[in-house]
Every structure is written in C-alpha cells, then in structure tokens.
Amino acid sequence: MNRLMRGWLRSQEHLTEEELFLVFDAGMPREKSERIRIHLGQCWECKTKLEQFEAARSDYMFFKSKFQESEDPPPSNWTAFQSRLHRLAEDLDVRDRSSSWTLRWESLRRMVEAPYSPVVRVSIGLLVLAIVVFVLVVRSNIPSVSAHDVVRRAVTAERSEIAGLQRPVIYQKLAIKVGQHQIARTIYRDVNARRHVDQVDRAAGKADTNEAAPEIAQVQGVFSVAKLDWEAPLSPSRFEEWTSSAHVTDEEVVRGSEVTEIRAIATDGPIREASISFRNTDFHPVAESLSLADKEYVEIAELDYRVVELSQLRPDVFDSPVLTASPALKAAVAHVSLPNPVDLELNVLGRLDRLDALLKDQIRVSRTGDGGVLIEGIVQTSERQSELRRALASLSAVHGVQSDIHTTAEAEANEPVAGPLKLDSVDVLPHTAPGQESVRRYLMSQGFVGTRLDSEAQTYTYRIFDHSNEALVNAVLVKQIANSFTESEIREMTQENREKWLDLIRRHADAVTQELVDLRSELQPVFAPRQIGDRPITQRVDLVAAADDLSAAVAAIDKDVGKSLAMSPSESNESSLETEAFWGAFSLAEERAYAVLEAARK
C-alpha cells in the first residue's frame, strides 16, 4: 500500500473524543492538524460532535454570566480591607525596624568577636560605648511617651481645667459617623451634679433624626458593652479601660506634628480596632475611630469643646433630658434609650435571612415578655456559630436583644433542643413505596432499563423530595415572618419597616412559587398526564391569612409526596399523586403562593 493510500485511509478514521476536544479547546499539535482538517471537512458525525462541544461551552458561559455572576453579587462594602491592609503595612514596618536593629546588633557582635588584637578590641569597645552614650543623650531630649502616659496626661489636663471652676459644665459638640449615617450631637455634662443633656442636631442623608435612631442605638449598645462612655464618647480614661479589659494584642503611639494618636487592636469583643487622637498642645482628645467586629466603622470627631460655669448657661438647660422641643429629636432619643422591638426584630430577621440562617439553620426569633427579642438556635459548626454571632454582634449589644445560638455538639452536651422546622425523617424505599410503580413505568417509557432505571428512579425521587421540602421550608418561613407582628404593629409600622417585612415575605413566597412550578413540572408527566389544576387567580386576600393557608397547603402536598414516594414510619402507604384531590390541593397551594406574592407586592 503506498503512502498516499495510507494517508487517505487515515483521514477516513473517526476522530477520538480526546482529539475532538483538543481541536475544540485549540490545543491540537500542528502535525496532526492537517489530517483533522481533512477529516472534519468530510465527516458530518465528527463535525456534529465538535459543534455539540461548542454549544455546551456556550451554554456554560451563558449560565456563568447569567447565573453565577449576575445573580450572586459580591459584597458592596469592602471597606474593611483598606483598614486591614493599612494595619498589616504598619505591622510589617514595625517588624522591619525591629529586624534592622537585630541585624545591626549581629554585625556589631561579629565585629567585636573577630580575632583582633586586645588593643583594637578595647578601642572598638570604647567607640561603641561612646556611640551608645551619645544616642542616649540625644534620645533623652526627645520626649517619648507610652499610651498610658498620653492617657494620664489627658486625664490630668481635663481635671485641671475643671478644677479651676466652681460649677463646671462640659459643653461638647461631636460628629458621629456610623457606616453611611452621620449625626451631630451636642452634650452638656454637669460635672458636680452628674447631670447630662444630650441633643441630636441632625442626621446627614436622613429626612429626620428618627431614621438615624437604629444606628444611634447600635453605637450606644456597642459603647455599653465595651465600657466606653456614651455620655462622654471621647473619654480617654474609658478608652484605657477598654484596652485593659479587651484582649488587646497590639498598641502603639504615633506622634504627629499636631496630634498624638493611640492605636490598639483587639482579637475579641465587639471592638476590634480603635484609635484615639489627642492634641499635642494640651493632650485634649479630639477624635476617635472604632472598627467593629461586624465590620462596621464608627468615627467620632469633636467639633467644639468648652468648659464653662453653670451660671453662664440658661437656667433650664438641665430640666429636660432633651434640649430642643423638636418631636423628631425626642423620638430619636427615645429610640436610643429603648429600641423599638419591631425595628429590632426586623433587623434581626433581615440579618439572619441574608445569611440564609432562617432557612438552613434551626434558628428561632421570638419576642420576650419585656418587648425584647430572643434569638435561639442550633447550628452545625462553630464557624457557622461565629458567622451568625458576628452578624448579630452589634444588635446583641443593644438592650433587649438576647442571642442564644449553640452548635449541635454544645446542644448534645446539654439537652437536645427542638428546632422550629423539624421534619419527619423518611427512608427512600423505591420498590415498596406505592408511587414508585408509576415512576418506574414512566421512566421505562422514556427508555430507561436495568440499573439505569433504578438509579434514574432514585434521582427522580430525590429531586421531588428536594422541591417539596424546599417549598415547605419556605412556606413555613413565610407564615412565621407574616405572623411575627401583631395587627396593630403592622398597622403602625413605618413605611421603611413595612417594606423590610414585605421584602422578607416576598423573597420566600417567591421561592415557594418557583419550587411549586418545578414540582409540578416533575410530577405532572408521571402522575397527571392530562392537564389538570391551573385555577385562575382572581381572589385578593389578606396577607397573613394567605400565608397561613399557604403553609398548610404546602405541608399537605409534602405529606402526600412523602406518603407516595417514600416509606415513612409514621404514615400508611398509599399513593395519592394521581388523584383529583391531590392536584386540586396543588392548585390551591399555587394559588395561595401567588396570592401571598401579590399581597406582599401591594
């Protein structure tokens, strides 16, 4: 056989999948490309396979862009990174300085230990001694201070200023920034009589100070836990108390031309990093910043500060805890002292829901008798426990919020605690469950036989359980969230709170709807070949009542699915998936899900 014939025969051989993939992924070696090019030009079968690879890649990129990228947005707030990077840079600076001194010392030691004559050694020793003495003399003229020294000087300066007056009153005006919110506070403190007046002047970006109240409450709670003084937010002694009580791993004093700053880093507690700045001229504290464990950042800056005689002020200045008569201001202060339980509960629910904790963990949020909020729960791992605690840290610090989240190991060590969504355990027994007969018949009609049939039936069953279970868990959650508040609380909710509440309901009602759609599309071809159900949705119903009905309807479906496709120790086994009653109930559940969605959108 000549070479030409052999080449022709080779070009007629089908390409292997590996070869096709190399062509597809542009990695085919050059020497093979000619044969492949000729073959692909002639063979429709291989060309079709190649096109299928390309179609699959296109599908994947579609999925990646539409689903993985567009619908799972990264966090919008990455601000913690800058502070971490800056802190790391400073740590490395300190380490570099320290290692450069070590290197110098090592080279000096090597020099002294070198085999020089005794005269040279003595000369070197004297030279080193002279240098050390010179350095010490120079350094003694530069005032160096520790964090403790700075704080002591600040406290002393404040006391001496107060000591010169008979009835000293400290007047202080501060700007406080928490995340995106900024408020201005004016504080009067009667030092002798221990009286205090607080005024919130304005909140940047807010229509009124009411809206800033939750943020104020959060900061106040954090101050309380960290033993910082809400009445004197820039108090140097309280700052020192915090550094003593928290597990502070790093503390440094940075002396600038105008201010001296103390920075401290803690490994636990609600405050992870704090810095306080003092004016160099009189060691008066002028600014403070706190980086909180939940990644929020608090900045406090002094706008004005004076110590005056009480007689210089209006006589009624301390008559009311609030200085102005503004109703909004009074409301804000009231919020600060005792946060609204509806605000708190919505805040808690929102934070937990963002982490899918209401859905995936056994978490229960309830109201305590005194209007507070109690969060109880069991999570699988200590990492998850920390994640939830971090999310709730600033709220837990607020008066009235108690958090009691355990790991399963901790719970087992004490006493098993029942979660809110305890579902019956089911054992999948494909051959004995009554509905499995229909499943297998349908799959056989689709061409599945033997072991493929068994595995396909099992996969199908698990898929049904997944959809049914997800629908049920979300429906129960819709009911719980809808019933979290009383009728009067719902009526009196602010527009913002109402929107938050409805948003939570919408999210999970939406999930129920989608799960029911998927469940119907899976069940219908097997158990209801003809189109049944699909009632028109015309009724407009009360949201809370619809949520209750939805939960009951989905629970009934889940029960029927379980009875038909799996053996449950607590139920008798009969398949109802082919009955009119089941599909009627299914349509009702769908109708309720849409009704809840509709009502939550109003």
Next chain:
Amino acid sequence: MEDHGESLSLPVTMTSIKGERGNLEDQVSQWFRQWRDPLYRYLRSVGSGRAAAEEITQESFLRLYRTMREGKNIEHPRFWLYRVARNLMVDQCRELRNFDVPLTEPDELAETRFLDSGPDPEQVAIDRQRLLRVHEAMRSLTEMQRNCLYLRGEGFLNREIAQILGIGMSSVADALRRGIRRLMKEPHE
C-alpha cells in the same frame, strides 16, 4: 482566552514597584478593586459561603501584599491570587471536614430573579429551559470539573489551572472534557 489583561503583560517585581510601602499599598489596593469581585465569584462558584468567600478574598490580597513586601517576585499576581485563594479554601474545607461534600447548591431565588427579568416572555421561557438544563447538569459535575470549567471560563490556560488547583495538566484536560461532555444536550458516554 489567553489574554490576562494588560497588567499581566509585565512581570511585577519589587523593582518595578520601587519597594515603597505607600506605592505597594496603592498598587495592591488597585488590584483589589480590579480583581476582588471575580475572585469572590470564583470562590462562591466552587462552594464557599458568602462570608467565607469574602474573608478568603481579603486574606489572599493581604498575603499578596505581605509576600511582595518580603521582596518576592510575583510574575502574575492575578494567577497567584487564585492559587492562594484556592489553597485557603481547601484548608478551610479540611478544617470543616466537608471537602468531599457537594458544593453549595445554586440559589433558587437567584434563578427566579433572573427568570423574571426578561422583557420578552418567549425568550425568558427559552432562557429558563436552557438555564435549568445547565443548572441540572452542573449539579452532576465534580468539584474539580466545576473548578476547571470556571477557571477556563475566566481565561486561564490549562497549565495555569493545573498550578492553581495543584493537579497535572492531563487531569485538567480530562476534567474539562468530562465537564463539557456532561453539559452537552446529548452526552456521549
């Protein structure tokens, strides 16, 4: 696919950054702004929870800064970041002892939002079918196949994917081929 962006065309060394702390901080901050979101999405796509993905993303950039401060030469910072992030994720999974557990299921809610967003109902229905089919196929992929596909889709070469994942190039090619085959409408076993 082979283009990794302009910033990768020149090796990044301490010399090019002049070793200045401020410059290096600015440079890392700039990379952070540029690559944090794709890196976060990668971690999410291969199973990290939101909080873990956020933490690992930040930690990877901090390690990049630390390594460059130590004077080490990093030729392709983006590729380096993915490798470190992947290692951090593996370490975390080992700690949680769930490395073999199927990765995070795609969020059903996200699907719903996507499906509701199209202006043309017919197109939405077609897209929905397509999405559901790929979604279903993705669930059957191994963690390695998902990783390889995602990184390939991000523009990494097989050689780079192999280094990021700590496996051989032939394993990458195999995982990609099997992954793509599973995504085909009529897979050829």
